[in-house]
Amino acid sequence: MTSSPNRPIAQSPKYVPQDFEAGWMQKWEADELYKTAPADERPKAYILDFFPYPSGDGLSVGHCRNYVPTDVMARYFRMKGYNVLHPMGWDAFGLPAENAAIKMKTNPAKLIAQFSANYKRQFRLIGISFDWSREINSSTPEYYRWTQWIFLKLYYAWYDPREHRARPIAELEKELSVTGTREIPNARAEITADEWNAFNKKQRSEFLSNYRLAYRKPSVVNWDPVDKTVLANEEVIDGRGWRSGALVEKKVLQQWFFRITEYSERLIADLDTIDWTEHIKLMQRNWIGKSVGAEVDFQTDAGALRIFTTRPDTLWGATFMVLAPEHPYVEKLVTPEHKARVNQYVKEAKAKTEVERAEEDKDKTGVFIGAYATNPVNGEPIPIWVADYVMLSYGTGAIMAVPAHDQRDFEFARKFHLPIRVVIQPDGEILDAEKMERAYPHDGAMANSGIFDGTPADVAVEKVTRWLEEKGFGAKRINYKLRDWGISRQRYWGTPIPIIHTAEGEITIDEQALPIELPNVDSYEPTATGESPLANISEWVSVTLPDGTQGRRETDTMGTFACSSWYYMRFTDPRNDAQPFDVKEVNYWCPVDTYVGGAEHAVMHLLYARFWTKVLYDLDIVSFIEPFQRLRNQGMIMAPQMKDGKYEKMSKSKGNVITPDEMVAQFGADALRAYEMFISDFSMATPWQTDGLAGTHRWLTRVWNLFLEPARENLPQANDEQIKLLRRALHQTLKKVEDDINAFAFNTVISSLMTLTNVMVKAKDSARYPEAVWAEALNTLLLMLAPIAPFMAEEIWARLQRTYSIHQQKWPPYDADAAKEELFTLIVQVNGKVRGKIELPVGVSEDEAKQKAFDDVNVKKWVEGKNIERVLYVPERLLNVVVK
RNA sequence: GCCGGGGUGGCGAAAUUGGCAGACGCCCAGGACUUAGAAUCCUGUGCCCGUCAAGGGCGUAGGGGUUCAAAUCCCCUCUCCGGCACCA
DSSP states (O other): OOSSOSSOOOOOSSOOGGGTHHHHHHHHHHTTTTOOOOSOSSOEEEEEEOOOOOOTTOOOTTTHHHHHHHHHHHHHHHHTTOEEEOOOEEOOOSHHHHHHHHHTTSOHHHHHHHHHHHHHHHHHHTTOOOOGGGOEETTSHHHHHHHHHHHHHHHTEEEETTTTEEEEHHHHHHHHHHHTTTTSTTOSSOOOHHHHHHOOHHHHHHHHTTTBSEEEEEEEEEEETTTTEEEOGGGEETTEETTTOOBOEEEEEEEEEEOGGGGHHHHHHGGGGSEEOHHHHHHHHHHHTEEEEEEEEEEETTEEEEEEESOGGGGGGOOEEEEOTTOHHHHHHOOHHHHHHHHHHHHHHHHOOHHHHHHHTTOOOOEEEEEEEEOTTTOOEEEEEEOTTSOTTSTTSEEEEOTTTOHHHHHHHHHHTOOOOOOEEOTTOOOOTTTOSSOOOSOOEEOSSGGGTTOOHHHHHHHHHHHHHHHTSEEEEEEEOOOOEEOEEOOSSSEEOOEEEETTEEEEOOGGGOOOOOOOOSOOOOOTTSOOGGGGOHHHHEEEOTTSOEEEEOOOEEOHHHHTTTHHHHTTSTTOSSSSSOHHHHHHHOSEEEEEEOGGGTTTHHHHHHHHHHHHHHTTSOSOSOSEEEEEEOOOEEOOOOTTSOOOBOOTTTTOOOOHHHHHHHHOHHHHHHHHHHSSOTTSOEEOOHHHHHHHHHHHHHHHHHHHSOOOSSOOBOOHHHHHHHHHHHHHHHHHHHHHHHTTOHHHHHHHHHHHHHHHHHHHHHOBOOHHHHHHHHHHHHHHHTTTSHHHHHHHHHHTTOOSOGGGSOOOOOOHHHHOOSEEEEEEEETTEEEEEEEEETTOOHHHHHHHHHHOHHHHHHHTTSOEEEEEEETTTEEEEEEO
């Protein structure tokens, strides 16, 4: 590169960032300064922001909170000699774009192009060093072709519980033809080899749906009557659609699912291998919701009724059973005289929306069905009820009710005057069923439980479970709250599902024939029937296969979490048109080293991406098991504080959004970047203060003047002590800046650089330093500023006639010796109160330190005439004298 | 209701994880420069007593405890934010 930039340098002596910022960005891009090289010998750093949907509103200063720090890291690692991947792309499919397009009567692709161009402009404005040659857009056929490709991988895979991994479905078919499902533990649907071999094509296809990782099933779904689409469980908040806010209704449709539940255990276990915010890990654990217990069979007239419990030690306290309204045994067991009431109850329960069930909250409802079950542990007949506080989708959809030790059962029993029997007695207290005001769900010794009486809490569950297994009453069982991931959307703007339905069953599209492209349409308003608008385009829907059979394309599209479950892999080789990515590239770059975004994706995107990664790993497509090694979440930036001291979120509707555009116009991009870092701890929510931004602008002006204003004349030569102190401050700062960048402590990166600036300004004004010393100081400071204030650093670099570009320089070397302190301040306390501060040389002996401490006049004053009981010495820190 | 994270000057916040509370910045006040203002620079800035000194008292939501020593650890209470919400 040339030593002088081929653009006019603004020669204003003053710091006027607007004069040069835009010009540098243009030059950097023209010179491809931030272009990432393919896999090579260097260590790599993959630093990634969450995949954004480019909203029409553009970026606010709140959004910049994560883009600036990740950019600082990317720039820092480049200077440290890493091969850095820092890309950006668009999560372009999905409802927001589609709804905006419908509203504005335009095409969502056009809108995305427009919105993303604006985002890109803003990213450039604030100096983010993305490699735009790797830009991706999940709504383009070049991208979603491979989303479809991965869908097919899931479709052609099943999870083998014996090997704890996904395997090709062909291997299952082979096994079925030889041994049926005999060897498969907990088979989802059982079959013999003979039966399998007698199946026709369609029967086989349908049977395999029980095993495929991508499968279709009729399912009660959340129907959003406003957005006219099905919502995932995660998209329903308090019974309302997360976007429309409409009350969610129930509807039964054929839905596509990914069998994420097979990975529950691994998704929990592998959390221990990754460096994520603890609170996100916890949310994932809770979401997956593992509970260990036992399944137990209770005999009824309709056969064994299986229940799940985490407290098999309370079996002797079961006084009734409860079935979910949808449980098949309700119909089988209900006696004629109860039938009318039960049917009525079930009908009402099924009609209730989630919100209505939640609203009724505490008040339990239910009906006795007239039948009894036999408790296997004591042969007691207990009544069977149906109640909507038991859900079909968890466990077996049936419970044994132990009112003495479960609050929900307790409330139910009290309301319907069912017996309560205490079978767990806590320490030092005797529970009396008559007088209890609430259930006792805690630990204690077993009671009223036959041979188990007196068994202590810590071994009770295990002992009883083993006994149940021996007796054949039940078995240990682990349940998870996690449900399979529903991906069907009855919408136009999503990845088409590469499936054709025929009379013979489902047919997949050949990999080579992908992508199945979205047809161009005039109207993509959703249909009120629940079908996708694609269903109305008969020339697209109807297909004639090569052998002449007629088929109908799947008209559901995939939810956008499919797109964002693998985009970080695509970035490693984004223009590959033969494969989703080159194996070498994906395995070199992944996993992502540092992944940054908001905490709102804790259980959706972050769980699904982990799941897809594990499937692709199992199928030998990638060699890593977790997608994101380190995850950090930024705190939200709130609107400026209001008069009453409260804050609110920035939102367009409240008219309190502050944009980077206006801040850059006023203060320049570098000051904005510095303030984004400085505002508070990265993870903490905090209000915006434009006055604070004026502060970082002022700081950068001081830096500018430090470099570009002439020094005072007739200054004395700096003495050795001054030189030492300057170098010490310099290298201590260098160490701190590096440590803090790595630790995500960006706010203290700025404050320590401010401190160093103050030291250097004072130094410059008070003495003339030897050329080499001063040059080292200036150089080091400017190089440290390069990742943070890239425009100003480059401009000063150019004005100092250095070789373009500062962003291709090495990070400055750290001199640990120079950073060493020679003195420290010993804090002298008497009875824990500070009474003196003494400067002492590092490495001073304890005796000498004590001597000096007791010589201190003020310390003497507090110690004199008192009895010295203890003296505590913490080397290099503090001395505490305890007197009486 | 359950789980998690917070609460530190007038404001945003630091504090090497048990060792000087308030770094750094904002605001504010006084001063310098200026015809004047803006900008910039210097000084001060937790509260209280003391003289604007020396020195001292109090102080990290509130109360209690452990410790030579607590913003930091433990218990209780208040409060704000996020998640889950009949998961047997």
